[in-house]
Amino acid sequence: MRVDLVDGTYELFRQFFGQPPRAADDGTEIGAVYGVVTSVLSMLSNGSTHLGVATDHVIESYRNDMWPGYKDGAEVPEVLKAQFEPLEGALDALGVVVWPMVEVEADDALASAAAVAADDPDVEQVVICTPDKDLAQCVVGTRVVQLDRRRDVITDEDGVREKYGVSPGSIPDWLALVGDSADGFPGLAGWGKRSAALALAHYEHLAAIPDDVADWDPAVRQAVRSAPKLAATLSAEREHAELFLALATLRVDRDLVPDVAILRWSGPTVDFEQVCRHLRAPALAERAAALAAP
Numbered sequence: 001m002r003v004d005l006v007d008g009t010y011e012l013f014r015q016f017f018g019q020p021p022r023a024a025d026d027g028t029e030i031g032a033v034y035g036v037v038t039s040v041l042s043m044l045s046n047g048s049t050h051l052g053v054a055t056d057h058v059i060e061s062y063r064n065d066m067w068p069g070y071k072d073g074a075e076v077p078e079v080l081k082a083q084f085e086p087l088e089g090a091l092d093a094l095g096v097v098v099w100p101m102v103e104v105e106a107d108d109a110l111a112s113a114a115a116v117a118a119d120d121p122d123v124e125q126v127v128i129c130t131p132d133k134d135l136a137q138c139v140v141g142t143r144v145v146q147l148d149r150r151r152d153v154i155t156d157e158d159g160v161r162e163k164y165g166v167s168p169g170s171i172p173d174w175l176a177l178v179g180d181s182a183d184g185f186p187g188l189a190g191w192g193k194r195s196a197a198l199a200l201a202h203y204e205h206l207a208a209i210p211d212d213v214a215d216w217d218p219a220v221r222q223a224v225r226s227a228p229k230l231a232a233t234l235s236a237e238r239e240h241a242e243l244f245l246a247l248a249t250l251r252v253d254r255d256l257v258p259d260v261a262i263l264r265w266s267g268p269t270v271d272f273e274q275v276c277r278h279l280r281a282p283a284l285a286e287r288a289a290a291l292a293a294p
Contacts, residue, residue: 007130057100165197211235267292
């Protein structure tokens with residue numbers, strides 16, 4: 001079997017900014033919800049059998065307590081924020097497993113589900129449906145891959161190395177050095193994508209990079225432009241770098257998915273027809289019923 005894990009937050013943003021507005025039967029804006037539900041139904045139509053969707057039910061997480069600049073959703077339009085809960089309810093009514101995350105983030109849920117699914121010998125492949133670079137740390141060979149559904153591009157372990165210059169296991173370290181503007185932490189001054197990749201391709205992890213440039217491997221020292229300056233920055237800012245590493249490292253909670261079997265889609269619940277009436281899209285209910293029919 002193949003397991004598809006969907007970044008519901010990303011999909012909701014994608015639909016909100018990519019689709020025209022749509023009013024529900026009570027007049028509220030529901031276009032992004034309609035777009036995501038339609039998209040998930042398309043996945044089921046195309047043969048997806050085991051599916052889970054993670055959302056940031058509360059955009060803030062424990063990471064906001066660690067770093068004051070961490071993303072907090074302040075710039076997210078209220079009309080978009082208001083569609084998270086309706087989306088979760090709609091997918092639940094569709095019969096899809098949903099993880100509405102509060103203390104941790106949707107990315108953590110996807111990492112957790114991917115780890116559990118990858119351990120199951122009956123799972124042939126795990127597809128994490130998001131282009132988010134954070135999730136690149138979860139990629140394993142061709143068994144656990146990322147899928148950018150908008151561009152229809154799959155990234156496996158070789159693809160991660162080609163794109164970032166490091167292996168999946170080094171992605172959190174790479175982000176700690178270069179920063180992640182989407183998540184709101186800056187990385188270390190002077191460290192760019194290329195210099196971080198060159199250093200981590202050799203040392204693999206932040207902790208292994210020496211503070212003194214004289215202790216660097218000669219080949220790395222020669223390849224990394226401004227190596228003495230970067231080493232000095234890392235030495236002076238290592239505490240910050242370790243904090244950024246903690247922010248970038250996804251938490252895996254295997255209790256989130258006790259068994260891959262719970263991800264099997266067996267059809268919509270009795271509530272889905274009402275959800276579709278609210279969306280003013282009765283055809284979606286008919287489509288889901290037809291997919292579930294033996």
